Amino acid sequence: MHDLFCLRRLLPSRLAAFLVAGLLAFSLSGCATRAATGTPVRLDDTPRIAVMSAFEPELTLLLAQLQNPARHRINGIDFTTGTLQGKPAVLFLSGISMVNASMSTQLVLDRFNIHGIVFSGIAGGVDPALHIGDVSVPAQWGQYLEVLMARETAPGKFTIPPRMEAQTMAPFGMLHPRPVETRTAASPAPLRKFWFEVDPRMLATARSLGALALESCNAGVCLTHKPQLLVGGNGVSGQAFVDNAAFREYTFKTFGANVLDMETAAVGMVAYSNGIPYIAFRSLSDLAGGGEGANEMLTFMNIAADNSAKVLLAFLLAWTP
Known part of the structure; x- marks a missing residue:
C-alpha cells in the first residue's frame, strides 16, 4: 500500500x-x-494414488523405487510425485500421531488429484498368533483412545455419566472407548462411527497377492520365523505408544485387533469423510508389551518397514484404479 x-x-x-x-x-x-x-490450488491435476508412511524409515524403500521424482513442499511437508509400479503417485510422510496423520491426509487431498490412499508402516502386534515381521492388512480400523474417562465412585469402580452408557464399549479401568462423530459431503448430519472400513476392492486385491517372499534379516539382525502376510481382521489406532502386556491383552479381547498403531484410523476417518478409497499395510516391529524382554521395535524396525513396503509394492503392481 x-x-x-x-x-x-x-x-x-x-x-x-x-x-x-x-x-x-x-x-x-x-x-x-x-x-x-476457499479452494486450495492443486499442484497438478494428474490422478494419483497417495502413498503414506509415518516416519522416514518406513518410506525409504518406496522412495528408492519412485521414478521421475519431483518434490513439492507444503506447510513443511515434502510431497514427492512420480511413478511407482507404473502408477502415478505422490509419496509423503504423515508424521507420527493421529493429529499429524489427519492433517497431512487432508492436505494431500486438497492439493493433489487423489483417487486412493495407501499407508505403509510398522505397528505393534496385538493378536498373539502374529509374529514380528508379519504384515497385517486389516479390513477396518477404529480409534481405541477415543474415550470417556469415567469417575471413580469406589476403589476400582468407575461410573460413567447417565445416558452415556450406550455410547461406550468394554472399558479398561476408567477408559471407556466410544465411537467418534463424523460427517461426509453426502451425509452432513453427524454420524457416530467406530470402524472405518478399507476399500473392498483394494482389500480383494491384497487378498489376491498370495504368499510373498518377506524379509527375515536386515543388517545382521534376523527373525526366528518366516514372516507371513495376513489380510483381513481389525486394526486400531491411538495417540499412544503401547508397551503394556495387560493393555495389549485388553485390546485383542475387546476389538479383536491384529495390530495397533498411531495413525491409520485417522487416515481412514479423513478418507471416509472425503469419499476416497484407502487401505493400510502394517508390519509388526514389536509386540506392544507382549514380548518376554524389552520392547523390540528398535531392533526389528527396519525388517518390518521393508516388509510392509514390499507388500505395498506388490499391491500397487496388481491394483487397477
Missing part, C-alpha cells in the same frame, strides 16, 4: 489515480475470489 501512494506522488495525478484504483480493485477482487471459493 505504501508503494501505491509513492507511485501516486511520482506520476501525473490522473494517471496515478487511475493506476492506483485499478491495482486496488485487482487486489481486492483477488482476495474476494479466494475468500469466496
